[in-house]
Each structure stands twice: as structure tokens, then as C-alpha cells.
Amino acid sequence: MNVETFKYDNKIVRAFAIASVAFGIIGMLVGLLVAVQIYLPAANLNLPFTTFGRIRPLHTNAVIFAFVGNAMFAGIYYSLQRLCKARLFSDVLSWIHFWGWQAIILAAAISLPLGITTSKEYAELEWPIDLAITLVWVVFAINFFGTIAKRRERHMYVAIWFYISTVITVAVLHIVNSFELPLSWLKSYSMYAGVQDALVQWWYGHNAVAFFLTTPYLGLMYYFLPKAANRPVFSYRLSIIHFWALIFIYIWAGPHHLLYSALPDWAQSLGMVFSLMLIAPSWGGMLNGLLTLRGAWDKVRQDPVLKFLVVAVTAYGMSTLEGPLMSIKSVNAITHFTDYTIAHVHTGALGWNGFLTFGMLYWLIPQMYQTKLWSVKLATAHFWIGLMGMTFYVLPIYWGGVTQSLMWKQFTPEGFLQYPNFMETLLNIIPMHILRSIGGSLYFTGVILMTINLIKTARQGSFLADQEAQAPALKDQVEHAEAPHGYHHRWLEKKPLIFTVLSLVAILIGGIVEAVPTFLIRTNIPTIAAVRPYTPLELQGRDLYIREGCVSCHSQLVRPFRSETERYGTYSKAGEYVYDHPFLWGSKRTGPDLHRVGKKYPDAWHVKHMQDPRSTSPGSIMPAYPWLLTRKLDTSATVKKVSLMRKLGVPYPENYELQAMADLKAQAKAISDNLAQTGAPMDADREIIALIAYLQRLGTDIRVAEAGGAL
């Protein structure tokens, strides 16, 4: 038999590992900064670039795509080579992938603080960066499938299946959610509007959690857990069921992010039912991981790697039980828009992704440096500090989230809201926010300990850049005569192409079933005659709302609960959003809902509120936006914006472009005059004027409709 000698590439694995730790530190620091700003708004340093609305997406993008993303690539490239018994397909592609990904992260780190954003959660990056992501992902995919093609092991282990589903699904999600029409190099508008935009966005958002944060990490679990425990996975059959059931069901569950919204009811119910079904594969996977350690729990006491992996797998189980429970409509009515969701995602992020990454790094670095871990004690200390940090992070805001939600919903015996002032419900949970940031600091301290430990480990060892290995070429391998009827059993694991196509079909079915009716049946989005396109000034104001990331803290979606209609006004209808490119429903109410804020306060109130929120709302934690009062509104793209909106289907009259600037100026002057009369003089060309125009318009069309009996 002709045995071939080849070398595994450890350099690329190390590069991604280092990038993961470095960006993990930065991403978590930014997270800490936003957490502090919740109770100390002055921590924004009074700069637009470091204000909550702009750096909250920086935090989420950094931890998801930079920390987890780089760790995922490190783990995939390490395990893929070993499982395929082949060096990566191309060193050049590996390094283009690495540097391309880091360049994208850098572009995000620059553009987000500048307010260049699409405002769609976890897809905030503007279209040139979206294109770059697509290109780098294609490079990754070629390198990935190329490696599989030149493998020396006939069968693909289940970890590789999870990686394949990641590669193809992330590509599909990213492309579909990024359909946008560019206005300039730095600005684009979603092709979808309102309810459809919301459905696509949360189909994306939900499945980004599934296929960026979950499936690749499950692949890593199925590789590194057996490796670290030195025993095979508990049940390989169960892992097959885990894989197919998970990728098939996950896709259907997206609408659970939009319960009680203006999305059609059948889609909401579908999302809820499929979310509950997800418990089965998720728990099958968790138990499969934990049972792998049967008879080896004594090892967990000594080995920090296993400690981290055990907590990671447990956190996976906990958050995948919690997620489906939160998808039950009556539970969602309480948890949605509150800190409970933030606690939920951090159980997943800190526990599952964080701890699995740490466990993997503690195993990988000594392995590649041919040495032992520098200090097991320090790693164990990291484990306990991290675990405490996670607990102190999630528990206070679980508590705070439910408390605030119940306060929102509380009525007096006379039938009035008990806490009509939003501020009361907010100030009540500030201590929980403080505790949360202490938890976050503890977790961060653990990461610093790990960094020291890994650097010391690297220094005491010698790096094995190219690890030599031997295996016969695939064509020289004789099939094991394992069963007379063995062929059809294993064909799938031997045929990467068919396998990939089948996975693609599995993930497309759920998305198609949900999207087709929503997009094609017009009756799903009832039109309301009184709803008119935004005026040019309001369009500009909306872009400022997007730039400042107002959507991070304010929803624009009044749910059909009495507690909400009493507080905000009539509930939101699908037909009200038909001209919203993109939709701005938001997912969190750190501040009150704004969908019915139009005409609620006088113009002058908004000026004072933006200048110093505490002057109008004592105790408010909203940052001040003084720059809106001094900056001149850039109107150079107004006409282009109107044309672009028309292309997207907004019915501006023919040749309205000729009229747009005059209309903008007239409306700005009217607001400016009104402000002068009410003691808050402001030039008509300031940004604040456009923002006021937009805010005063919000949710008012329907009042006209109701007054006129059009509904």
C-alpha cells in the first residue's frame, strides 16, 4: 500500500486562535462599556462615536464575528485537517481567508462608531462590507470543500457535517438578508419593507445564532470533547439524528422573534411550534456530549479543559431549553423587549461559545506548542471566576427583566396603569444593571488570566508549524468488508457533494414555507389608505435615527396588550410599515416604545430632551445628543433618496424629485418657526429639525385613519 506523508498546517490555526483572543478582549471590553452606560450615561465620554446606540452593535459584531468567528475558523481548520487526513486545500486561500476576515472586522470597527449602519441586528455592516464578507466566505468555502475533496479518510465524521451546514447556510442567510439598494458607498436601503423586512431579518437573525454560533460549535464539540476525554462520543447514531433534526427544524423557528407583532398570526404560531420541537434535537445533543464523559467524571475534577467543555455543553442545553420556552406566546409576552432576552443570549454566548472556546484553546495551544499547559491552577481559577462572572451576569438581569415587565403590565384595582411613567420601571432595576456589569468584569478578568496562561504556555514550548502525518491515498484504500449490504449505509458520508445538496435542501424548506406566503399573498399585509410615504425631511430624520442607533433601545411596535395600548396608544398594524425600508421594530425596550410618539410632545420638548434628557425626564439614562443641535443636516442626497425609495416601491408622485427640496425646506422652516415661538429657537438647517420631523410623524397616520373611519 502506498502510504503518503504530508503535513498539517498549524500556523493558520494559531493565527485564528490569536485573533480570537485579541478580539475577544476588545469585544468584551466594549460590552463592559455599554453595560456601564446603562446606569452611567456619561460613560459615553460625550462623544457620538462611543455612545450606546453606535457601540452596542460594535460589541455584538465583535464577539459574534471576531471572537467566536475566529475561534470557529481555528477549530474547524485544526479538526478538518485531522479528520480528512489532509493538509488544507491551499495555504494561499487560508491566508486570504485570515487577512480578509480581519480586514472585515477592522472595517466594522471603524464604520459602526461612525454611525454607518443598516440597523438590522447582527447585519449592521453596510453593503461594501457585505460584499467583502461574501467574497471571504467563498474563499473559506473553496478551501473547506477543497480539503474535503483531497481527503485520505473515506468517511466524513459528524463534525464535518456540522461544518458543511455552517458554510452553506451562512452563505444563504447572508445573501438573502443583504438585498439592499445602495444610495452611496456608505449607505443603502433594505429591498424589503416593514413586515417582510422583519420576517427576513429575524429569519436571518435567528439562523445566524443557529448556524454561526451553534452548528460550528457543535462540530467542535463532537471533535474536541472526545479528544479531551479520550473516548468516543456516547452515541454516533444520536449525533446523526441531532444533526439532521437540528438543521431541518431550526430554520422554521425564526418568527418566534416577532410574537405579538404585526406579522401574520399563522407565521407566529409556526415559529412557536417549531421552537418547542427544537428542544428534542438540542437536548439529544447535550446529553450526547455529557454522556460521552460517562465513567470519566473523575477526569473532570482534574482537567480544566473538560471543566470548560462540561459547562459549555450544559449551557447549550440550558439556553436551548430556555429559548423554546421563551417562544411560547404567553411567556414571550413577559420576556420580550426586556433584559431577560439579554440574559438568555449571554447564557449562550458566555457559557456555550465562551467556555467551549476557552476549553478548546487550553487544549489546542499546548498541543501545537508540544508542551503542557503552563498553569493548571490558573486555568482552574479562570474556570471558577468565569463561572461566577457568568452567574452574576445573567441572574440579576433575569430578575430585572421579569420585574420590569411585570411593572409595565401592572394595573391598579381602578383599572389604571400602576406605573404609567416608564422611568419608574427603569430606575427600579438599575441595581441589577450594576450587578450585571460586575459579573461581566469577573468574566473578563478570567479571559485575561487565560491570555497570560496561554502566552506563558507558548513561551515554554516550541511551536510545531507543520505537523507531519501519514496515511494512504483514498484510491489506494481497500473498502472494509464490513457488511454484505454495507454500501447504501455509508454512501452519504462518502459523497460530500450530495451531502451538501441535501443539507441545503433541508435548510431551504423551512425558509420557503414561511417566506412564500408572506411575500406573495397581498392580503397578509392589509394596506391602510391613510398611510402615506415619509416627506423628504422625515426621510432624512429617519436616517439620523438609524445613524444614532436609536433602535438599540427603542422599539417601534406596540403589541396588542391592554397594558401597551394604555401606555403607548393603539397597537401597531402591518399596514403602517409598508414604506419602512428598513423596518425599525427593535428588539429591546431600554427606553419606551416610540411607534406612537408622534405629536405626543411639543417640538420644543424634543430639542430639550436631545440636549439633556434629564431636563425633561428626571433620572433618564438616555445619553445626551448635543451634536444633533449643532450639526447641519446634509441634504445633498435628498433627491436621490426619493428616487431610490420610488424604485423600492414607495409611491412618490411622478417628478416629485423636482419638488422634494422645496418641501424639505418648507417643513424645516415650519418646525424652526414653531420652535422660535415656543422658546427653543433653532436654525432650520440643523439635524435635530429632521429628527423632530420624523419623530412627530411616527404612528400618526393611523390616527387620521381612525378619525376618518378609514379602517
Add this chain to the structure above:
Amino acid sequence: MIRNVLENLGGHIAAFPVISLVIFVSFFTGMLLWVVSLSRRHVEHMSQLPLEPEGGDQRHE
């Protein structure tokens, strides 16, 4: 164009949930049958894959 074609499906939209259910049930039935029919030896081989020594493949030596 695709939009028009699919919109013409509108008349048959009632079949949509039924088709979805059939796809769903057959997917799981097929998967379970497949998993149950796997041979023990093959499953063992697969689950040992991550544990093979990194330097070489001893099965073939």
C-alpha cells in the same frame, strides 16, 4: 417572473400547509429509518475517527 408564477399558485395555496406537513413527516421518517439501518461496525468506525493518533493512520499500517 417567479413572482407571477408563484402568485398564480394562489388558487392552490390551501395545499401549502399539507405539502409542508408531508415534507416534514417524510423527512423525519426517512432519517430515522436510515439511522436505524446503520451497521454497528460502521458506527464504531465513525465514532473512533477523532481519536486516531495525529501522526498517522494505524489502521492502514
